[in-house]
Structure formats: C-alpha cells, structure tokens
Amino acid sequence: MCGIVGYIGAQDAAPILLEGLGRLEYRGYDSAGVAVVTKSGLKIRKSQGRVADLVAGLPARFKGAPGIGHTRWATHGEPTEENAHPHTDAAGRIAVVHNGIIENADELRAKLMADGVEFRSQTDTEVVPHLIAAAFAAGAPDLEQAVCQALRQVVGAYGIAVLDADHPDRIVVARNGSPVLLGIGEREMFVASDAAALVGYTRQVVYLDDGELATITTGGYRTFTLDDRSTAKSPATIDWDIIGAEIGDHSHFLQKEIAEQPRTIERTLRGRLDERFSTAHLGGLNLSVREAREFRRVKILGCGSACYAGDLGAQLIEDLARMPATSESASEFRYRNPVVEPDTLYIAVSQSGETVDTLAAVQELQRKGGRVIGIVNVVGSTIARQCDGGIYLHAGAEMSVAATKSFTSTVTAFALLALHLGRMRDLSPTNGKRIVDGLKALPAKITEILELDDEIAKIARDLAPHASMLFIGRRRGQPVAREGAQKLKEISYIHAEAYASAELKHGPLALVSPDMPTVAVVPDDDLFDKNTSTLAEIKARRGPVVAVAHRELPVELADRTIVVPKSEDELDPILMSVPLQILAYHAAVALDRDVDKPRNLAKSVTVE
Ligand code: GLU
Numbered sequence: 098m099c100g101i102v103g104y105i106g107a108q109d110a111a112p113i114l115l116e117g118l119g120r121l122e123y124r125g126y127d128s129a130g131v132a133v134v135t136k137s138g139l140k141i142r143k144s145q146g147r148v149a150d151l152v153a154g155l156p157a158r159f160k161g162a163p164g165i166g167h168t169r170w171a172t173h174g175e176p177t178e179e180n181a182h183p184h185t186d187a188a189g190r191i192a193v194v195h196n197g198i199i200e201n202a203d204e205l206r207a208k209l210m211a212d213g214v215e216f217r218s219q220t221d222t223e224v225v226p227h228l229i230a231a232a233f234a235a236g237a238p239d240l241e242q243a244v245c246q247a248l249r250q251v252v253g254a255y256g257i258a259v260l261d262a263d264h265p266d267r268i269v270v271a272r273n274g275s276p277v278l279l280g281i282g283e284r285e286m287f288v289a290s291d292a293a294a295l296v297g298y299t300r301q302v303v304y305l306d307d308g309e310l311a312t313i314t315t316g317g318y319r320t321f322t323l324d325d326r327s328t329a330k331s332p333a334t335i336d337w338d339i340i341g342a343e344i345g346d347h348s349h350f351l352q353k354e355i356a357e358q359p360r361t362i363e364r365t366l367r368g369r370l371d372e373r374f375s376t377a378h379l380g381g382l383n384l385s386v387r388e389a390r391e392f393r394r395v396k397i398l399g400c401g402s403a404c405y406a407g408d409l410g411a412q413l414i415e416d417l418a419r420m421p422a423t424s425e426s427a428s429e430f431r432y433r434n435p436v437v438e439p440d441t442l443y444i445a446v447s448q449s450g451e452t453v454d455t456l457a458a459v460q461e462l463q464r465k466g467g468r469v470i471g472i473v474n475v476v477g478s479t480i481a482r483q484c485d486g487g488i489y490l491h492a493g494a495e496m497s498v499a500a501t502k503s504f505t506s507t508v509t510a511f512a513l514l515a516l517h518l519g520r521m522r523d524l525s526p527t528n529g530k531r532i533v534d535g536l537k538a539l540p541a542k543i544t545e546i547l548e549l550d551d552e553i554a555k556i557a558r559d560l561a562p563h564a565s566m567l568f569i570g571r572r573r574g575q576p577v578a579r580e581g582a583q584k585l586k587e588i589s590y591i592h593a594e595a596y597a598s599a600e601l602k603h604g605p606l607a608l609v610s611p612d613m614p615t616v617a618v619v620p621d622d623d624l625f626d627k628n629t630s631t632l633a634e635i636k637a638r639r640g641p642v643v644a645v646a647h648r649e650l651p652v653e654l655a656d657r658t659i660v661v662p663k664s665e666d667e668l669d670p671i672l673m674s675v676p677l678q679i680l681a682y683h684a685a686v687a688l689d690r691d692v693d694k695p696r697n698l699a700k701s702v703t704v705e
Pocket of ligand 1 (some may be wrong): 099100168169171172173174180195196199220222353
C-alpha cells in the first residue's frame, strides 16, 4: 500500500528516488529500498525503518540509472531488511518493487520451490521476479513479454515496477488494483504510485488503469494490456496544490493540518455557494436536476474517518433534503451482496481516492447499475476517476496519516450537497439562506476554536495518563464522538470507545469510574437536557467528564468544558470535531508518539 518511485534518464537515479520516497513518507511505511542499474549489474540497498536510515546506509558511489525505489508497509512477513523491496530473481538480474497483495503467492511459491527456486524473504512479492526469470528461461523474447507471462499467473492486487539489468533501457510497470502513474520529463521518465513523489520534476502524468502495463524509456512510454494490445492514453496535467506539501514552522503535519482548517473549508466552499437562490452549485456531480430529483434515497460508503464523516453526511441529507440516508462501512458493504436500487444515489467517500475497500464497493455498485458519486480529496485518484461524478474537497495534500482537514472538508462537502438536493425539494429559501450563511461563517469560527489550543493542551496532558476513555454524543454529536475517539486511539494509542449517549446505560456505564474519563459532545440544541442528564449519571459514579459545549457547564456536570462557538445546529458537528482533534494531538505529543506516522497505520489503505 505504500510507495513506488522509478526513474529513467541521464541523471543518477538514486537522489531522485530517495527524494520521491521522502515525499511518500507521509503514507506510513516500515522499511525502504532502492535498486539501480550500473555497468556491472544491479545495485540494491534496503533498510528497515525510515528513508533517512536508507540514505544513511547508502555508499557514496551508489550511481546508475534506471532505478526503482519502494517504501513497504508489510503485509506478508515482518518489516525486516530481507523483506524490504526491491526483490530479485536468483541471478540478481531482475528487481521488482510491489504495492499490494498477491493472493496466490503460497501456491506460486510452492510451484517455484518445486522447480528448485530458493526464496530469500517471506514476502508474497518475491514470487514475481522468480516468475519473470522463469518466463525468460522459457523463451520470453523481451522484458515486456516476460512480465506479462509472470503476471498472467498472479492473482491479487498490485502496482509493480520491474528493472532488468539485461535491458537497462527500460522500466516495465503494471497496475491491477494499486495505483501507478507515469511522469513525463524532457528525455527522462518517472513512475510513481502517487503523484506527490514527482513534485518538482514534472506536471505531465499518465494514469494507468487496472490491467494495464507500460514500458518507459528515456524517449517516452508505451502502454499495453496483459495480452499485449496497445492502449491509447493521454497525459493529464497536475495542478500541484501548494498548500499541504511543506510543514512550515509547525512541529507536525497534523498540527499544521488542524490549523489550516479555516482555509481548507473556505476552499471546499469556494465558488459553490449561490446566495441569490440560497443553494449550492456542484458542477462535477454530472446530475441533471431531473435525475437528482428522481433519487429517493442516499447511501454513503467509506472507511474509518470517511465513514464517520458519512454518518454526518447522512444526517445532513435527511435534515436538509428530507431523503432517507444511511452511511455504512465500505469494507462491510462490498462483501454482503448488497441490493442495489436504481433510485438510490450512492456516495463513496475517500480522502486519497485510493481506499481499496471503497473502490471495490464502487465497482460492485457500478456492476449492478448503481449511480455513484465520489467525495474525494486527491484529484485524478482512482475513485475520483471511477465514479460517475463527484465533489473534490480541494483541501490540499493531507500528509499526516490521521485525517483532520479532510474530515471537516468532507462534512462541509456533504452540507453543500444536502443544500443542493434540499433546495431542489422542500428546503425553503429562508432555510437555505440560513445554511449558506452558516457555511460562510465556519472559517472564522474555526479560527476562534484554534485559539483554545493552550487550554485544550492542558486538558490533554491531564487525560494522557489514563489507559482508556469513553466518547459520547447524541444524534449529530455521535459521529463527532466516534471521530474524536478514532483520532485519540490512532495517534496517542490511548484506548477510546465511542457510544451514543443513550446507549451508556445499556452497557458501558459499568466501566465508568474515577479512572475512566468521558469526553462528551453537548451542543446547545433541543437535546441539551437529555445530554446533561447523561452527564449527571456519569458524575454520580465519579467519572471525570470533559465536555465540548456551547456554554460553560456547571462542575456537577463536567469537570472541564471546552466552549466552542455555535453555528447552525446542522453544522455544529464540523466545529465540534475540531477541539477533539486538538485534544488527540496534544495527548499524542504528551505521550511522545510518532504523531504523523502512527504505528501500524498507512495513509491510503490500498490493500485489504
Ligand atoms: N505485500 C507486499 C509485502 O508485504 C507489499 C506490501 C506493500 O504494499 O508495501 O511485502
């Protein structure tokens, strides 16, 4: 699921590969490696840990081109140096880097071993170079054909790049379920699994589709299929988002991305609010008014934070458009043979646009004739291209593994969509205007919340020693609580569980004690009294309470209140999730965690 970079041209490959891998670090990984072609064959260096460790161990004369590099997120075998990519054939002539999972690796490995091949790693990937070598041994005339023959035996998801010391004029790449793109330079070419790796080198890229391969040479590229039919591709131009890629004077990307939210929400809204008709314009939906009115239901799919943002999206759509709407985890949806209805609008949510479960859900829906739109941050990503239309977040690159600005921008995008669908139906102009005004006021209100940083940091430091916490909320507060708990566990490793407040009495209240703090989302709305009764129940059992509310709560209800500005009821969740991000951030810092690259996690989950 991690990073691939490749280079062919007149320059030495290693510095370009290492810079590219550095730019992919944000995705999370556990080991790294590079291979270059030299006059005396392949040279390979690998290292457990960070790209910086790889750089430190690189000999001064690690020269040559073409080259390929990889950051690995282990799925098969531990994150050791032996298991790091590139992997080679027995002769050390073919080098392969791979993102994804080869599902029939055990079977292929057994077959190869029966033919006398000795394996040097536990990875699924290592079968690939051996299969390519076997294809050459069986008479494959060139690298392309050898790679095709090898891949025809492979079942699973992959993005791969292949170097062959005997064909130093080319790199062959292939994609099936894991992204690969080509970068076009001046008498040089690049490959990468994520356009971020190519920042500063080229803006011209070609995205491969599933089932496609490509050969790159210094002079250009050729794309083809596994049965060697040429395909026609046209290059796309990347509009680099300057906001996002550099850390500036922040200590962590996460801190920077939290702080960016007034600007990122503004960008999600930009050009989309129509004050005259109190509605939203969403040009990329590709839905006529007539089509949009024919939908009777909405189903939202995403994973992790995208799914929680989807829960809020569903409530916004029910509230404003009065259409029944539900959200479900894409990873569950794809495997339960879902009933796909023609009058349901399906919405896939993914920051990266590469989340494998969400992509599979989109493909399953489309196979059954469902209409799917995407809410995606990364322009040109697989889900964005696969969907029938959609809304880009325009939140800029999100480098930290934990979602923050993409979460608030996704909910903002849902508010726009709900407004758009609502104003085609029964949402009155007055209510539409209320939402338009509310959306416009969000950035300034987030700026006010960011000023609470010191106060929230202090609360976080007090909470950090606890082993476990509860997060509760009701109705719109519930997804806010779920996302708050998710943030805390992801980056601080403190165990946190989220519950609907009313569910507390049905089980988790048994956990409440002076050692188990509760973080409660308590908006000033019609359910305020219900929420405060829950807090009284917790306090009666001596459970510490931190509330996020619109007014200071008495100490009988909450030990600490983080008071945030009020918006419209429907939009409050966007504001109320920000203090919980800040809380998780400071808890993680207090515990000295690797905030931007939490253990075991990766930014875009492109393997199951
Ligand atoms: N499945 C491969 C491995 O475990 C590749 C993992 C990745 O995508 O980084 O080595």
